[in-house]
Amino acid sequence: MARLPELTPPESSGSRVPSVHHHDVVTERPGDLDSLRLIGTTRFEPMNDVKTILITGGAGFIGSWVTRHLTVRYPEYKIICIDKLDKVSSLANISCLEAFPNFHFVQGNLLDQATVSSLLAEHDIDCVMHFAACSHVQNSFEDPSIFTLNNVVATQWLLDAVRHHGGPGRLRRFIHVSTDEVYGDVVDEFVDETKQFMPTNPYSASKAAAEMYVWAYAKSFGIPALVVRSNNVYGPCQYPEKIIPRFYTLLSEQQPLTIQGSGLNVRRYLYAADAADAADGFDTLLHKGVVGEAYNLNSASPVTNLEVAITDRPFNDHDYRVDGSKLETLGWRQRVPFAVGLRATVDWYRKNIHAWWPDVTKTINVKSTATIRGDMRSRVGDNEVKSVDDEVTIGEISDASSPGVLG
Numbered sequence: 001m002a003r004l005p006e007l008t009p010p011e012s013s014g015s016r017v018p019s020v021h022h023h024d025v026v027t028e029r030p031g032d033l034d035s036l037r038l039i040g041t042t043r044f045e046p047m048n049d050v051k052t053i054l055i056t057g058g059a060g061f062i063g064s065w066v067t068r069h070l071t072v073r074y075p076e077y078k079i080i081c082i083d084k085l086d087k088v089s090s091l092a093n094i095s096c097l098e099a100f101p102n103f104h105f106v107q108g109n110l111l112d113q114a115t116v117s118s119l120l121a122e123h124d125i126d127c128v129m130h131f132a133a134c135s136h137v138q139n140s141f142e143d144p145s146i147f148t149l150n151n152v153v154a155t156q157w158l159l160d161a162v163r164h165h166g167g168p169g170r171l172r173r174f175i176h177v178s179t180d181e182v183y184g185d186v187v188d189e190f191v192d193e194t195k196q197f198m199p200t201n202p203y204s205a206s207k208a209a210a211e212m213y214v215w216a217y218a219k220s221f222g223i224p225a226l227v228v229r230s231n232n233v234y235g236p237c238q239y240p241e242k243i244i245p246r247f248y249t250l251l252s253e254q255q256p257l258t259i260q261g262s263g264l265n266v267r268r269y270l271y272a273a274d275a276a277d278a279a280d281g282f283d284t285l286l287h288k289g290v291v292g293e294a295y296n297l298n299s300a301s302p303v304t305n306l307e308v309a310i311t312d313r314p315f316n317d318h319d320y321r322v323d324g325s326k327l328e329t330l331g332w333r334q335r336v337p338f339a340v341g342l343r344a345t346v347d348w349y350r351k352n353i354h355a356w357w358p359d360v361t362k363t364i365n366v367k368s369t370a371t372i373r374g375d376m377r378s379r380v381g382d383n384e385v386k387s388v389d390d391e392v393t394i395g396e397i398s399d400a401s402s403p404g405v406l407g
């Protein structure tokens with residue numbers, strides 16, 4: 001099975017903080033990941049009233065960054081990870097934690113209410129971080145009901161299980177992972193967390209509905225909820241359906257890139273070590289966030305999609321300008337520039353994609369919009385703008401040099 005290099009567990013499960021350095025993540029396959037850190041660096045004073053954290057979707061992309069970070073940096077917390085292991089998640093994202101005594105994995109579906117309720121009771125959970133979701137907008141146009149089921153119903157059932165768990169006040173925090181897409185297309189201004197929801201696609205509608213349930217349960221049943229609404233996150237361990245790993249995969253197969261719409265739509269990209277590795281984003285929220293509040297997690301790296309297209313999505317928001325200053329008051333900062341994060345990401349995919357997802361190149365869909373053959377660096381590397389070339393091959397992106405230590 002593909003796996004990340006071993007991480008070094010602490011010598012005891014006492015209060016010692018494991019030292020997590022560069023070499024700690026490079027033991028199994030020397031050379032792999034040697035420029036990457038797959039956990040964060042920050043550590044807050046552990047909370048007295050939180051001992052056991054349930055992370056839903058913990059083998060998925062953002063969830064696994066947070067799972068690795070919290071397990072390694074906080075031996076004081078027991079981390080219970082539940083994931084149904086569908087195609088976008090992978091045991092390889094968390095297998096490096098096997099030796100950690102404070103880590104426990106359960107394969108399970110949030111729609112299995114009995115499993116969720118018994119997990120909460122068995123481990124005496126006092127904090128939930130809810131990452132599990134169907135997240136791919138494109139798929140939501142094709143089958144919205146799957147999104148209603150996995151994002152709305154699953155969240156409401158999880159909230160219900162939490163509501164009946166351990167009596168009033170047992171749960172100390174319920175961190176719900178939402179999205180900037182709940183605001184809809186935002187092009188004229190940077191919006192703060194009070195902006196009205198105007199979702200434009202089935203995915204964002206499902207996330208908005210899920211969030212409404214979170215706030216309703218907070219009011220009705222006292223669930224101690226916090227919500228984070230994030231811009232686009234990218235980095236190692238992301239299934240190659242989102243634009244960056246997808247374009248990497250297409251180029252590596254010498255396929256044309258597939259641009260939807262005009263290609264001028266903007267997305268704001270946050271490297272996983274900033275957002276999801278929890279060094280800053282989720283760890284800050286967990287330890288410093290105020291119950292009852294929502295926080296935008298934004299990126300200062302706006303990037304348009306590549307140019308010129310034939311077919312667009314049924315609806316494609318032009319931009320998601322969200323104001324992240326509220327989270328910054330808690331100490332959060334974006335630290336990894338897009339050009340650096342992109343190099344690290346490309347480097348990781350070049351070395352690991354086939355080990356992680358052996359069949360991915362067979363399943364990637366190039367049917368609709370092939371219009372441009374280009375070099376990712378022409379658009380996404382802010383300092384490397386060059387004209388779009390014809391027939392660029394993998395060789396041109398795989399020469400990106402190591403970004404050095406990240407995060």
Ligand SMILES: C[C@H]1O[C@H](OP(=O)(O)OP(=O)(O)OC[C@H]2O[C@@H](n3ccc(=O)[nH]c3=O)[C@H](O)[C@@H]2O)[C@H](O)[C@@H](O)C1=O
Nearest residue numbers: 135136137179180230231232242243258259260265305
């Ligand atoms: C915050 C959300 O981020 C992700 O949603 P989004 O739709 O913005 O991500 P994608 O990577 O699927 O798309 C980004 C951007 O690229 C265009 N595109 C994609 C694939 C392709 O082959 N060609 C393209 O041109 C697409 O039209 C978009 O404009 C995340 O999936 C979601 O969960 C979020 O919450």
